[in-house]
Amino acid sequence: MQKENDKIATQLKNELKKNFPELESVYSNTDIFVFEEKVKLLCFHCAHYNEKWTCPPRIPNLNYEKIIKEDYRNALIVFVKMKIEDENFEEVRRMTTNVIHKSLLHLEKILYDSDIPTKISFIGGSCKLCKNGCALNKCRNPYQARIPLEATGCNLIESFKKVGIKIEFPVKNYLYRYGVILW
Numbered sequence: 001m002q003k004e005n006d007k008i009a010t011q012l013k014n015e016l017k018k019n020f021p022e023l024e025s026v027y028s029n030t031d032i033f034v035f036e037e038k039v040k041l042l043c044f045h046c047a048h049y050n051e052k053w054t055c056p057p058r059i060p061n062l063n064y065e066k067i068i069k070e071d072y073r074n075a076l077i078v079f080v081k082m083k084i085e086d087e088n089f090e091e092v093r094r095m096t097t098n099v100i101h102k103s104l105l106h107l108e109k110i111l112y113d114s115d116i117p118t119k120i121s122f123i124g125g126s127c128k129l130c131k132n133g134c135a136l137n138k139c140r141n142p143y144q145a146r147i148p149l150e151a152t153g154c155n156l157i158e159s160f161k162k163v164g165i166k167i168e169f170p171v172k173n174y175l176y177r178y179g180v181i182l183w
C-alpha cells in the first residue's frame with residue numbers, strides 16, 4: 001500500500017512541477033499535523049472573522065484533527081514563496097493564496113480521475129476566489145472553495161517543522177503560503 005501511495009505522491013509532484021513550476025512540495029504521512037485550540041482562538045482576532053464562508057465560525061463544526069490524521073493518511077504539502085515589494089502586500093496575499101488554491105484543485109482532479117474521490121485539500125489563507133469579496137448569503141463556488149488549513153485549528157509552524165519546513169515571523173521580504181492535499 002505504501003508503494004502505491006509513494007507512486008501517487010510522485011505523480012502529484014510531477015504534475016505540480018509541470019503546471020505550477022513556482023511551487024514546491026513535500027510528501028508526508030498525516031501524523032505530523034498538530035492541532036491546538038489556541039489556533040482557533042487566533043481566528044477570532046482576524047480582521048476578517050465571520051466574513052468568509054470557508055473560515056470560522058462558518059465552517060462545519062467537525063473534528064478536523066480526527067479527519068486529517070485518521071480518515072486520511074497521506075499529505076502532499078504545497079507551498080509558494082513570493083517577494084513583497086513596496087505597496088504590493090495585498091496583491092501578493094491574493095496571488096499566493098490563489099496559486100496554492102488553483103494548484104490544489106488541479107491535484108484533486110488528478111486524484112479523482114485516479115479513483116480517489118474522497119480526496120480533499122486545505123488552502124493557505126482565506127479563500128480569495130471571488131474578486132470582490134465573499135458572497136453575502138451563500139458561497140458562490142461551493143465545489144471550488146476550500147477551507148484554510150489554519151482554520152481547522154492546525155498549527156502549521158509545529159506541524160511543518162517535523163518535515164524540515166521552517167516558518168518564521170514576522171513576515172519580512174517574502175510571503176510564504178502553505179496548503180495541503182490529503183488522500
Ligand code: SF4
Nearest residue numbers: 127130134135139140
Ligand atoms: S468562493 Fe467566493 S463566496 Fe465562496 S468562500 Fe470563496 S470568496 Fe467566499
